[in-house]
Amino acid sequence: DQQVKQNSPSLSVQEGRISILNCDYTNSMFDYFLWYKKYPAEGPTFLISISSIKDKNEDGRFTVFLNKSAKHLSLHIVPSQPGDSAVYFCAARGRGDSGGSNYKLTFGKGTLLTVNP
Amino acid sequence: GAVVSQHPSWVICKSGTSVKIECRSLDFQATTMFWYRQFPKQSLMLMATSNEGSKATYEQGVEKDKFLINHASLTLSTLTVTSAHPEDSSFYICSASRDRVNEQYFGPGTRLTVT
Numbered sequence: 070d071q072q073v074k075q076n077s078p079s080l081s082v083q084e085g086r087i088s089i090l091n092c093d094y095t096n097s098m099f100d101y102f103l104w105y106k107k108y109p110a111e112g113p114t115f116l117i118s119i120s121s122i123k124d125k126n127e128d129g130r131f132t133v134f135l136n137k138s139a140k141h142l143s144l145h146i147v148p149s150q151p152g153d154s155a156v157y158f159c160a161a162r163g164r165g166d167s168g169g170s171n172y173k174l175t176f177g178k179g180t181l182l183t184v185n186p
Numbered sequence: 187g188a189v190v191s192q193h194p195s196w197v198i199c200k201s202g203t204s205v206k207i208e209c210r211s212l213d214f215q216a217t218t219m220f221w222y223r224q225f226p227k228q229s230l231m232l233m234a235t236s237n238e239g240s241k242a243t244y245e246q247g248v249e250k251d252k253f254l255i256n257h258a259s260l261t262l263s264t265l266t267v268t269s270a271h272p273e274d275s276s277f278y279i280c281s282a283s284r285d286r287v288n289e290q291y292f293g294p295g296t297r298l299t300v301t
Contacts (some may be wrong), residue, residue, distance in 0.1 A: 105292075112279055112292030113230070116241070140197065158230070173220075173245075175289065176229040 072096045073161050075177035082184050088146040090160030090180050095140065101162035102173070104133060104144045106155045113158055117144070149184045156181050187214055190282050192293035199270055199273040199300055207265045207296045209280030215260035216282035220290060221253075222278040236263055 074093045082088045093180075100121045105113035119126040119133045119142070126133050132145045146153055159177040189212040199205050209219060218237050222230040227292055236242040236257035244250050252274075254266040263282075267274055281290040 071229075078227070110195075110294065112192075112281070112294045114292070115290070173232050173235065175232070178227065178229045 071177075072099075072163075073159055073175050073177040075157075075159055075180050077180050078178070079181040079183070082149045082182065084151055084184055084186050085148045088144075088153065088182055088184065090144040090146075090157050090159075090182065092142050092144075093140060094142075094161050096154055096161070096163055096175075097140070099161035099163045099175075102133070102135060102142050103160045103162070104131075105158040105160060105176075106175045107158060107179070108155050116157075146182075149182075149186050151184045154182055154184050188291040189292045190280065190293040191202055192278075192280055192296050194296060195294060196297040197299070198263075199298070201271055201300055204266055204268045205270055205294055205298060207267075207280075207298075209263045209265070209282065209293055211261045211282040211291070214282075214284055214291075216263075217260065218283045219263040220281045220283070221255060221263075221265050222279045222281070224295075225277060228257055230279060232267075267298065270298070272300045274298065275300045290295055 072095050103118040104116040106116045107113040117128050117131045117133050119135050124135050135142045156179040158179045160174040191210045193208045213215035219231045224230045231244050233248045234242045234244045234255050236255050238257050238260050257263040277295050279295040281292045283290050
């Protein structure tokens with residue numbers, strides 16, 4: 070049962086235009102959402118996050134929107150640059166299987182973004 | 187800052203042997219380290235969470251006796267895949283956190299191939 074879904078495996082955008090990456094989740098107990106960027110043969114790097122009590126967070130060219138009622142979040146990149154080409158993972162924070170004070174991140178499958186010059 | 191390394195970056199081993207993967211936080215002390223597994227075109231799946239000096243907490247479905255995790259210091263955690271089989275072939279990624287789980291810094295990953 071996939072609790073975090075990224076339904077678009079890939080997205081191609083022209084340089085300078087907006088990139089919109091989407092993510093849906095099913096667990097209403099998630100309290101924090103993050104976006105990671107991953108290049109081949111490297112580990113994911115943190116990009117931007119949003120608390121479940123907010124609906125928008127902006128950091129430079131990156132903005133994350135959260136729609137709790139729809140259990141949907143999106144990452145907007147504008148303007149897109151060729152260096153943004155990478156796999157983007159959506160992640161959600163929730164309690165670990167063992168309960169207690171442990172939190173864990175649940176990741177989506179990722180979306181490969183290609184920004185064409 | 188916040189650099190995490192993994193060693194080896196790739197390893198090929200024969201079925202039945204054990205393989206150890208190291209995860210190090212190079213410029214900070216990691217109170218918590220996480221081990222993930224990723225199959226091709228799949229998401230990162232959390233295997234276990236380890237806190238320095240205590241036993242690791244494993245996710246449901248992950249065999250504790252097969253995937254041994256040791257977090258002996260604030261900068262080093264190891265994952266040992268015991269009696270490896272071809273189905274254990276995967277990409278293993280660790281991450282380290284200073285204190286809050288949402289601030290995880292990931293290593294570059296280790297590609298394990300079991301023949």
